Amino acid sequence: MINKLPNWLNAQGQDKDIVISSRVRLARNIDDLLFPHRMNADDKDKLLDSISETIGSSSFKKDAGNMKLLKLDELSGLDREFLLEKHLISPNMLDNYHNRGIVLGLDESISILINEEDHFRIQSFISGLNLKDAFVIADKVDDELEKFYNYAYHEKYGYITSCPTNIGTGIRFSVMMHLPALSMTGGLKEIQRILKSDGFAIRGFFGEGSEGYGSLYQISNQFTVGVKEADIMLDLEKRINNIIVKEKACRDRLFKQKPYVMQDMIFRAFGNLKYSVLLTTKEGMNNVSLIRLGVERGLLFDECIDYNQLNSLIVLAQPAGLQNYFGKSMSPDEREKLRPRLFKEILKIGG
Amino acid sequence: MICQVCKKNEAAICIVKMSNNKKETIYICPTCANKMEDQLIGSINQLLNPIFEKFIKKNNNLEIDNNHICPTCGQTGREWQETNTLNCKDCAQFIDIEVIHEGKIPRNNKEELYVINLIKEKECYLKKLIAEEKYEEAAVIRDEIKDLKGDCIDDKQTS
Numbered sequence: 001m002i003n004k005l006p007n008w009l010n011a012q013g014q015d016k017d018i019v020i021s022s023r024v025r026l027a028r029n030i031d032d033l034l035f036p037h038r039m040n041a042d043d044k045d046k047l048l049d050s051i052s053e054t055i056g057s058s059s060f061k062k063d064a065g066n067m068k069l070l071k072l073d074e075l076s077g078l079d080r081e082f083l084l085e086k087h088l089i090s091p092n093m094l095d096n097y098h099n100r101g102i103v104l105g106l107d108e109s110i111s112i113l114i115n116e117e118d119h120f121r122i123q124s125f126i127s128g129l130n131l132k133d134a135f136v137i138a139d140k141v142d143d144e145l146e147k148f149y150n151y152a153y154h155e156k157y158g159y160i161t162s163c164p165t166n167i168g169t170g171i172r173f174s175v176m177m178h179l180p181a182l183s184m185t186g187g188l189k190e191i192q193r194i195l196k197s198d199g200f201a202i203r204g205f206f207g208e209g210s211e212g213y214g215s216l217y218q219i220s221n222q223f224t225v226g227v228k229e230a231d232i233m234l235d236l237e238k239r240i241n242n243i244i245v246k247e248k249a250c251r252d253r254l255f256k257q258k259p260y261v262m263q264d265m266i267f268r269a270f271g272n273l274k275y276s277v278l279l280t281t282k283e284g285m286n287n288v289s290l291i292r293l294g295v296e297r298g299l300l301f302d303e304c305i306d307y308n309q310l311n312s313l314i315v316l317a318q319p320a321g322l323q324n325y326f327g328k329s330m331s332p333d334e335r336e337k338l339r340p341r342l343f344k345e346i347l348k349i350g351g
Numbered sequence: 352m353i354c355q356v357c358k359k360n361e362a363a364i365c366i367v368k369m370s371n372n373k374k375e376t377i378y379i380c381p382t383c384a385n386k387m388e389d390q391l392i393g394s395i396n397q398l399l400n401p402i403f404e405k406f407i408k409k410n411n412n413l414e415i416d417n418n419h420i421c422p423t424c425g426q427t428g429r430e431w432q433e434t435n436t437l438n439c440k441d442c443a444q445f446i447d448i449e450v451i452h453e454g455k456i457p458r459n460n461k462e463e464l465y466v467i468n469l470i471k472e473k474e475c476y477l478k479k480l481i482a483e484e485k486y487e488e489a490a491v492i493r494d495e496i497k498d499l500k501g502d503c504i505d506d507k508q509t510s
Binding site: 034160168228229 | 423424435436437438439440443446448450451452453454455456457458464
């Protein structure tokens with residue numbers, strides 16, 4: 001089993017209660033191959049073999065570090081699901097895993113998806129608000145891959161990708177944020193409207209339609225052509241900082257206007273996790289969100305809960321994460337029964 | 352399934368409407384779809400942002416010129432219109448956007464392009480340094496540009 005927790009869950013940085021992680025993804029294709037959705041199984045396998053050789057070569061290892069290739073066909077269903085929950089592979093890859101692979105760096109902060117929508121999707125994932133470092137990591141691996149493969153590139157449109165929305169730089173920056181106050185008060189709607197009209201997207205962290213789930217959101221750029229990578233990054237960073245300021249102000253207001261309501265919500269969430277017998281992922285994550293807010297406000301000081309514990313639950317509370325934690329596969333009913341134990345053990349709140 | 356509008360013909364088209372996280376699905380037959388088409392296209396266009404509209408406009412042009420075929424993968428203008436997906440690098444010809452790529456350029460086999468871009472970037476930086484009166488640093492960058500320009504010419508002469 002792949003049971004390691006990814007690096008991006010280490011709570012780091014100034015606003016670690018609000019920004020959880022930063023991520024960069026580069027979409028790249030090989031010049032003389034059809035794009036993956038038009039390739040046959042043999043050609044896809046050939047590409048997997050070729051990448052395996054590339055990452056094994058000494059020059060690649062020297063500059064990009066040690067990486068290993070996992071062929072999705074050779075993994076168990078649970079392992080694939082765990083990769084999805086760790087945000088390393090896409091839902092599309094989970095459904096159609098044949099002849100696809102993922103190249104993983106040692107601490108999983110860098111990975112390359114093979115034969116997803118594009119031949120290569122280089123992604124780096126690090127904790128805190130640090131788009132620049134994430135970009136540097138991905139860019140370096142891109143430079144190394146480029147020495148082995150000729151990329152599909154158009155003089156006017158830049159890097160050519162299978163979906164026209166990624167053409168140009170092929171880059172997507174995204175930041176995972178915890179925004180309980182803005183989502184409680186509805187302030188997020190206005191932010192969402194502005195972001196959308198300016199070419200940015202805000203989605204629930206657990207994928208399409210999961211808005212509000214644990215108050216976790218990911219914010220990313222939508223446009224990739226005609227603007228330099230660094231400019232897209234600075235623009236997004238500016239917006240993220242702006243949202244941080246708004247979230248903080250909103251928290252201050254809430255705790256000033258309704259201190260008892262807020263305290264009640266937070267302590268109830270704590271009680272819920274401490275005493276519940278059955279827990280769903282959603283309920284667990286919503287409680288964790290309130291506890292996170294409580295920790296930031298110093299309300300749960302005696303419980304010695306830190307952000308690292310809370311972050312690890314983002315992955316472990318999900319179905320495959322939970323099964324990985326307990327080292328066995330379980331039915332949904334069994335998971336619901338064991339999930340409270342996970343929360344108690346991770347947060348060290350016995351009961 | 353029977354068309355939900357005329358309740359006579361076999362339904363062939365499925366329309367999904369998403370609002371407030373609620374999903375509504377209607378199944379209709381091609382005849383009813385044709386009647387609804389004008390109405391639908393009108394409302395869809397209102398929702399799409401300008402960039403997206405550009406794609407749509409281009410697609411309409413391609414419908415007229417359906418002889419347009421990608422020489423590498425054989426995708427036709429009509430297929431592109433339906434899937435809006437590139438099958439190979441040469442499908443880039445279907446794209447019609449006004450913007451020009453800025454940013455990273457692959458180095459491999461595009462060395463010259465890479466150097467030209469690098470010179471452009473360094474010249475920008477040089478201007479900035481001069482404006483900030485950082486002349487010592489500017490001199491370094493100026494020499495770097497000179498070297499790069501020299502390399503570029505050498506390459507052209509040798510190739």
